[in-house]
Amino acid sequence: MRMKGKNVIVTGGASGIGLASVERCLEEGASVVIADLEGGEGAARAAALDGRYAGRCLFKACDVTDTAQVDRLFAETVDELGGVDAVFNNAGIGGIAPSDEVSDDDFLRVIDINLNGVFRVARAALRVMYRQGSGSIVNCASILGMMGQSQTAAYTAAKGGVVNMTRTLGIEAAPKGVRVNAIGPGYIDTPLLAALDDELLQGLISLHPMARLGRPEEVANAFLFLASDEASFITGTTLMVDGGFTAGKS
Template identity: 80%
Template sequence: MRLQNKNVVITGGASGIGLASVIRCLEEGANVVLSDLAGSEGAARAAELDGKHGGRCLFKACDVTDTAQVDRLFEETVNELGSVDAVFSNAGIGGVAPSHKVSDEEFLRIIDINLNGVFRVARAALRIMYGQGSGSIVNCASILGKFGQSNTAAYSAAKGGVVNLTRALALEAAPKGVRVNAIGPGYIDTPLIADLDKDLMNALIAMHPLGRLGRAEEVANGFLFLASDESSFVTGTTLMIDGGFTAGKS
């Protein structure tokens, strides 16, 4: 049990990579706060998992664009569980459109959720972890945090920001016993891309040298490693879980 009795907060936990990460953490003995938007399937998912895992999963609604909600998420977690040992800042949205057709509102919304939201979560978590003298924060970046792609200006900008934000936070947090890392998934077989047409899906598959899309559980395993003591000498890095997508790029 790699996370036995650890308390873990996962944002964007109602589906996809977030939900897979919730499940893996529960399997490894953690108490997990599954957080997602009010009105999402998060409450139902948490209730179901709570029943399967001996009362170790609870749901807390949180919109990461709202500082008050983020701060309350962590305050309530500490009040109820006593500590925050690991965080997966996973809440995010996609966005595909030619840049000349993207409005200010669309661009800023993607940045606010995918980058500013990651900062809000990290800030709230660090306040607690500094007091503890320990903790692990993992931010969800992307292959597009390392390399740009057409029609993804806002998303690529946000995820590139997450990669460098992770480095900066890691340097600040290291002297206080807290590690900060990121994960860079390739294209993952989740509901986010389930409706793509066959030709586009095949094109995405072809981008990955391993010849397939990733699975949400594979990304969750990366989070599990970075959250656990197995990665005790790892901070400031972005772990690419991308089927070789970035291996041939410089």
């Protein structure tokens, strides 16, 4: 069990990639905090998993745009579990609109959640992990952190920032025993994509050389690897989990 005895926080852990990552960590022996918005499915998800995994899953309400809530998440986790060994900095939102039509408020909201929120969580994690002298932070970037796409100016700006911030944090944290990496998912088969009409869905599939969408558990497996001791000499990098999307066109 690769994560036995480890304590893990997953932001945006109530659904999709986040929930798949929570389950993989539990399967591998970790205690896991699902951090997600108050009033969503997080508490129910944690309760169900806690029953299946011997009291190793709990829920903490956290809005990553609120520094006080982020700092409280880490303080409470340390108090209850004793430390934080790994963090999946996964909370985020999408945003599609022509750039000339995007309002300041909409642009800044995407940035605040997808970039500033990632920084707030990473900063809180670093403070805990520096005291411990160990830990692994994995930020969720995107294929759109590596390339552009029309009508996604805010999202690509945020995810590109996550990729480069990961490099900087990896350099800073390395001498203190902490690793910082990122994952760049392609289009993943989640209920959000299932709502698309078939023509658009097939168009997305065709963009991946592997000719299919990714599965949440495939991204979760990448997180598990980077969070574990198996990735002990890896820091400051972004691991693409994209079916060859960013490799180029055949």
